[in-house]
Amino acid sequence: MAKTENRTAIEDYLKVIFSLGEWQDETVSNAAVAARLGVSTSSVSEMARKLADNGLVAHKRYGGMRLTDEGLEQALQMVRRHRLVETFLVTSLGYAWDEVHDDAEVLEHAVSTLMVERMDTQLGHPWRDPHGDPIPTADGVLHQPTAEPLATTPVGERRFVARIDDDDPALLRWLAETGIAVDAEVVVRERKPFGGATRLDVRAPGAAVDGHLVAELGDQAVAALLVSVERASPKPLNAKGCHYSDCRHISAPRVSEKNR
Amino acid sequence: MAKTENRTAIEDYLKVIFSLGEWQDETVSNAAVAARLGVSTSSVSEMARKLADNGLVAHKRYGGMRLTDEGLEQALQMVRRHRLVETFLVTSLGYAWDEVHDDAEVLEHAVSTLMVERMDTQLGHPWRDPHGDPIPTADGVLHQPTAEPLATTPVGERRFVARIDDDDPALLRWLAETGIAVDAEVVVRERKPFGGATRLDVRAPGAAVDGHLVAELGDQAVAALLVSVERASPKPLNAKGCHYSDCRHISAPRVSEKNR
């Protein structure tokens, strides 16, 4: 025997390396991975060796590590699992959007490929999760729309909320109260200096043209929002399946994979 | 730290001890647990000590072990999780009944209490899973209908399929092909001696009065079937919520529980 739950740890490392590595290219530091996972750097060193042995990362001593094609492919599958699970919990099981993250974090390691594909089918192949994060396709292609932080959006310009960081449930509840959701239209009206509040007009996705609210957001809330000049298209814009015209594609060069 | 995934192992032991102990009372042997879990008896000894330390089983050296009230309560919760997950996979995600067991085995350790209750609600509080096994209620009460093995049913008497062992997916597919399902009406017509085939009339749950098929089942298939004289009532028969008039109730004496 001797095959305990080793998968969970590896999967968590892959996810973190993927997200820290600017989605694929960059070398990520040991320390960054340790901080994100809440483990010590010595644990990361050990795991780096193990991942390298398994061909999932390239790792040179005292340098950082970078996902290999195989590691990237598996990381994209994990992202797909996580985001599909979140979408499923909200759409099919009536979770509020601030309740899904922790459950998804556990379930992503437990759902089979069959279940992932059944959820995907039942949800009608969603392209993004409840927080606006794009869902990689079954063959591992991620459409990454270009979006800017709300923090740097010029005053007076119209933007659409593209993605909302889902780490803090309390923040999500607060944002929901202020009317901010994915696809909401926002215009920054005023920025108070030195970390002061940001005042903005908010119009909910389906609201009337003149139906806007005024919200005052603190630093933490502003930092959680990514916005786009363009409104997300409900239908794909091109053959590649993008919902924004300005969009990167990330995918692992076909690795004939059979494991998992 | 030191908080790895210890829950899974404990939960698996509790489930096995529960099912081996004739649903609660009997002391189960170390060897039986080892055989069922596919581990060595030394592993069971160690775990028995740990479970006893945690107050989940009563264990006397060189004697077997028996679930405590707390252990029984947790075991019933695991049974609930497993069977609700199976029901959910079939009803809401389109699994075939032979596909659910393995996925449920993993998911039962990963679903949160919130998710269990959401599934339960969405399914309309089902009282049994796709294989006919009763689902304990949220407060840990299991209605265990009396059922007899098909192997000992007298020739010529009418019975209703109450439960079907779900361990072997191939067997389940075969049974489905022969028209056998939960609530199917069966009459044993002939038993060939020395482990020969059993021939029986089968009428599917919704079929016309004269719409019966003839099936020939081998030993293994016959052993997987539990039947009841009485047809399961679609609605509860009494205040206790039983769907059969002859039914045992199993529950842990209220233990004010907060963990998990």
Added chain:
DNA sequence: GATAAAAGTTGGGTATGCCGAACTCTGCGT
């Protein structure tokens, strides 16, 4: 270019959960 701070690695140690081998207890059969 020396050197100290930062970043990464190694080594020794912990906890879980499993194993086989050796030892110990129980109880059955004579």
Added chain:
DNA sequence: ACGCAGAGTTCGGCATACCCAACTTTTATC
């Protein structure tokens, strides 16, 4: 009532995945 087979336990080991503390390498600064 004895003794032995079988069931149960203990012990030393293995693998994973962590930790801290000590050591090595890189880097950034003077």
